[in-house]
Structures are given as C-alpha cells and as structure tokens.
Amino acid sequence: MALRAQMNERQMIEACQAGDRAAFRQLFETHKDRVYSVARHFCADQAAAQDVAQEVFVKLFRTIGQYRHQAAFSTWLHRIVVNTCLSSKRKTKRTVSLSGLEPEPNVEREASQERLYQRSQLRRVVSAAVSELGENLRMTLILRYMEELSYSEIAETLGCSIGTVASRLNRAHKILGKRLAAYKQALR
Secondary structure (H helix, E strand, O other): OHHHHOOOHHHHHHHHHOOOHHHHHHHHHHHHHHHHHHHHHHOOOHHHHHHHHHHHHHHHHHHHHHOOOOOOHHHHHHHHHHHHHHHHHHHHOOOOOOOOOOOOOOOOOOOOHHHHHHHHHHHHHHHHHHHOOOHHHHHHHHHHHHOOOOHHHHHHHHOOOHHHHHHHHHHHHHHHHHHHHHHHHHHO
C-alpha cells in the first residue's frame, strides 16, 4: 500500500488499465472533488450533481483502457464530465441553477443585515443570469472561472479552438453585463 501511495498519475492509470481496482480507487480519490465541483455548478441540485459524478466514474471505469496519454488525463476526464453533464441536461430538460457560482463571502461580524441581504440578492441574480446562458457559454464559464482551466485546456476539453473559447467567454461576459446592468442601476 505504501508503494501505491507513491504512484504518479501515469502509473495509476496504467495500473487501472491493467485492472487494478485499488489503483482506480486512488484515481477516484484524487479526482472526485473536481468532478463533483464541475457537476455541482452545472446541475440544478446536489442530488443531480452526485448522480452525474457517479456516472462519470462509472464511464471512467469502463473506458480507462481507451486513454492513450495523448492529452493530459485531467483534460480527458474533464471531457467526460462535460459530456455527462450535457447528456444529463438533455435527459432531464430542466432549467439549470448555478446556485453558489460565486464563493460565499467572508461575513464580518459587524456586517449589516442590509449588506448581507444585498450580497445574497447579488449572488441570486448572478446565478440566475448565468443559468440562462446556453450550454456552451455556461460550460465555458464554469471551466474557466470555477475550474480555473487555461484557454487551451478548455479548448481541448470542449473540442473547439482557443479562439472559440475566447469568443464564448466574450459573448458570455457581454450577455451577463447586459442582464446585470438593470440590477446595478437598482442598487444606486
């Protein structure tokens, strides 16, 4: 077991491809939080995100033998997560909520109830505006700002060019800017 703890990711993947379930468990432990994070920001609720994350790891278990080390494993895994999220959305045909898109603010003890309410409203408005974006724009935003992937990693994950990533982010920013302008005016 101590030897297994010292495995690098490539060795872990090769062990998984050879049928080593303990290595797959280690791979799962290494990546479960990031997989769930993407799923949680894309899915409407926690239960749906857990279902998607579980489905991702089932798919990973079935397809790990197809991974050929041509791209970074994290990119390959993100692609599985993205495809599973999109597939799940098509199956459920529900409106997706991105509650929690913005990290919870640090609340100082002296913060007024009014300020707390404004922050809560802003999170709700931003979340609603992001959830109304098309799948491609929303997933690009999630991968960029929540997963902090580079443009090239996003392009590889989504199967598009770096220019397309930049264009999607630009369009998403403009759409969000317009949608949030009214809220900004109301605060003045």
